[in-house]
Amino acid sequence: MATAIEFENIGKLYRLGLVGTGTLSHDLKRWWTTSIRRQPDPYLRIGEQNDRSVRGQSDYVWALKDIDFKVEQGDVVGIIGRNGAGKSTLLKILSRVTAPTTGTIRARGRIGSLLEVGTGFHPEMTGRENIYLNGAILGMTKEEITRKLDEIIDFSGCERYIDTPVKRYSSGMMVRLGFAVAAHLDPEILVVDEVLAVGDAEFQKKAIGKMQDISKGEGRTVLLVSHNMANIRSLCNRCVVLDKGVTTFVGDTGEAVAYYTQTFNIVKSQHVVVTDAMRDMGRTMAAKMISVSQVKESCTYASDEDIVLRIKIESSINISECRVNCTIDSSSDTPICTNSSVNFFDISAGETKEIEYTILNPGLTWGKYSVSFSVGTGNMTTGETNFDVVRNAIFFEIDRPSATSNTAYAKWNADSWGNIYLHTKQKIIS
Amino acid sequence: MKNDDKYWSTVIKPKSSLFSVDWGELWQYRDLAAMFVRRNITTQYKQTVLGPLWYLVQPVLTVVMYMFVFGGIAKISTDGLPQPLFYLSGVCLWGYFSDCLNRTSNTFVDNAGIFGKVYFPRLIVPIANVISNLVRFGIQLGLFLIVYLVYQLFVMPGQIHTNIYALLFPLLVVMLAGLALGFGILFSSLTTKYRDLQLLLSFFVSLWMYATPIIYPMSTVTNSYAKLAMSLNPLTGIVEAFRYGVLGVGNFSWGLLAYSFVFMVVLLLVGVVLFNRVQRSFMDTV
Known part of the structure; x- marks a missing residue:
């Protein structure tokens, strides 16, 4: 079949920070090196790989580099x-x-x-x-x-x-x-x-x-x-x-x-300090999550194993019946399940509390998952207020069992079967 | 075969050569230009009571103001012409030029939303601006014609010496449009990166009017340096030629007109080349 589009070595360099300040000096320098001294553009060399989570050394990043396909x-x-x-x-x-x-x-x-x-x-x-x-x-x-x-x-x-x-x-x-x-x-x-x-x-x-x-x-x-x-x-x-x-x-x-x-780019870290970049915008943060950690060092669990977390919450106001809910997302960013917590606690202004938070027998199939949290009061029927919502705060992995243990489970195809291993009971009644 | 450039209908490269303006493509998008013209005209005075009458309110009030300030207080000569006629001719011409220039010079900044999402030859937008302003210019010219006829037929019959040079009018409009487009795209190309120019431009345009024989005739300028400076202004020849042809006053000079024409051609070439360069990457700088 005929080729419709051919990408050859496509790259795109962006300048970070304030565009417009100092561009004249950069322009002059670029013009000097490329047009007068006939050398390659000095700013093309110093571009870095585009990883937004890591603070870079250069003002320039490659948003795209060496894209080559047909x-x-x-x-x-x-x-x-x-x-x-x-x-x-x-x-x-x-x-x-x-x-x-x-x-x-x-x-x-x-x-x-x-x-x-x-x-x-x-x-x-x-x-x-x-x-x-x-x-x-x-x-x-x-x-x-x-x-x-x-x-x-x-x-x-x-x-x-x-x-x-x-x-x-x-x-x-x-x-x-x-x-x-x-x-x-x-x-x-x-x-x-x-x-x-x-x-x-x-x-x-x-x-x-x-x-x-x-x-x-x-x-x-x-x-x-x-x-x-x-x-x-x-x-x-x-x-x-x-x-x-x-x-x-x-x-x-x-x-x-x-x-x-x-290749879901998870950072399986046992202890995570919550930064503002992880929080939802526009929440009051009257009470907020400051850190979350996993008790198990490997961050890898069996399907029916409880996941024990430690969450630190700090509050600037008095809250009675505070609660923490969590949502588990699959590696393709799809929400899998959520709890509506019935374990309330009181917290007063200026206080920091640490909670042991256990996800009981999640029943998830093997793969990588992330957990998001919301700190708030009330429930779906009384009306909720969320003070703080933290997206993808912590990552864990459910171990892939050896192929011999349970064949159906080991060859799980999450794309068409979902992420939860369903337990059923069947008996012949007639 | 695949390496043959004819096989590919679109080739996207980092930099194109300076003069690679795709005129054929511009022609393909003529319907879009028509659509933009329509949009500019129909939406300008939507939900206003007077509607297109606003096109007339502005020049009328301006002329009244000029008659009061420049004609009344400063007593600047109008070459023996009735003041309303003299000022109105200047206001119409200058109004067209400055409106075109101001709107065109903001092309990239005003249209960043559309330009950031879809490709079409960017030059369509300034061209559509210049054309849609023509409608407004036409309406104002209609007003001028009425005032002219009133004076020519009733107030001072036969004393306004319209002559054969009035036939140059279409060429004068084209030159005015060309100059406005040229300056506009030049400025718009530069303002994407250096916004200072945008602030400079509005200031510059208001001063420019005083360097053009709009509120005074060329004949009142006696200082030879000032005269030279005014001759360098490409608009001088156009305004003077218009007044000479239609109203029969002023200094007509083929030399000045030729200078304006050459200036326009060079300006348009430079403007288009620069604009063409900027349009390819302006989304990263705007």
Whole structure:
């Protein structure tokens, strides 16, 4: 099959910190070395690998480096990776929003990019006018839009409001209208960034169906960024896994998803001091978690083993009936289970308490997991207040049993079976 | 075959050569330009009572002000022309130029939201600006025509000597648009990185008006240095040519007009080259 896109040695260097301060001096230095002394750009050499959690020495980082792969025509390629892995940067370069620092991309056919739905919608203009405007921005001609207008309006389900200014639309309707226009764009190569994660369930289904039609029925090439492994699996036939700006895996979707979930970048540390970066924004933090540790040093447990944690909570106010809830996430960032604590404690202003927190027999299948916590009062029926929410505070691993112990369990396929080993009891009654 | 560049329809590279402006692509996106023009015009005065009448309120009030300050208090000559006619001609021309320039120079900053999400030739936006301002200019020119006819037919019949040079008018508008576009894209390319220029520009534009024969005729300038300085202003030739052709006063000079034209062409070339360079990576600096 013919190659549709070829990425060759693509790299993108970003300058951190305040863009605009001192750029003139850097520009002059760069100009001096590259144009007058004919030497390589001094700032290209000092770029570092893009790891956002580690404080770097250089002001420059490579958001992408040495990206090298080919996409065949008709392929639907998923691009997966954690936040900050460079997925969006790659799509931006491909959709020519920004230029790469090094390398070349060669593509065959018109590239339509969908990094956002409803780009350029003007609130004062009617739905119909915005279809034309948005369509033209995405690269359609007026005649093309007129031809598809009825189809677009029908797909959006906003027929009744089509001659009303979009500022009167609900946000859901805007999204529908935006996606409807984009879905009728007919490029040979379609670049999509997580726009499927919008709209209600019914519309999502419609959107995904449309995506499938585009790729399967019409033989177009699609590049799709998503965090949703279910969507990736149902839409893509190939995947690229990015990590800290480099490609770590290119290949078949099933293998790529497996690779991605297995290399779940966990730091199995026994003791974690909670930093503000781990907390949810916008909480009062009147009471907050300051540290969490695992009693077991290896941080690795058997499936039916209790997980014993020690949590330190500090409060600046008096709280009666304080509680700590936890949620366990799988390695593909999917929540698995949550508790609603019934163990309350009182804490007074200025006090620090340490709690032994035991997760009883979690029944999880082998793999890596993270635990998030919320400190608050009340429950779902009385109304809750969370003072502090800490995401992915601590990581643990459930050991993979030896293949001989229990075959079904050892060959567990979490992607299709889930993460909880279900216990059932069966007997023949007739 | 695959290494043949003809096989690929799109090649994305870090830097393009200086003069690689894709004119064909610009033409492909002409519908988008039309759409932007439509948006600029229809949305400007949405939910206002007077609507497009605002296009007329501004020049009328400005002319009244000028008549009071420059004509009344400062008693600056208008080459024997009725003040409203003289000022209105200047206000229309200058208004078009400065509106185009101000809007165009903010191209990148104003459109960062769209530019950050989707690709189209960025030059479409300033071009659409210049065209949509033309509508407003046209309406103001209509007002000028009415005032002109009132004077020509009723107030002082036959005393306004419109001549054959009035036919240069379309060329003058093109030059005005070209200069505004040229300066605008030049500034917009530079402001993405050095925002100081944005502050400088609004100040600069308001001063520039006084260096252009808008509120006074060229004939009142007697100091030879000032005269030379004004001749270097590419707008001088255009404004003077307009007044000479339509109203029959002032100094018409082919030399000044040719200078303005050459200036415009060079400015546009430099502007487009710079703009083209900046558009590829401006998302990282804006």
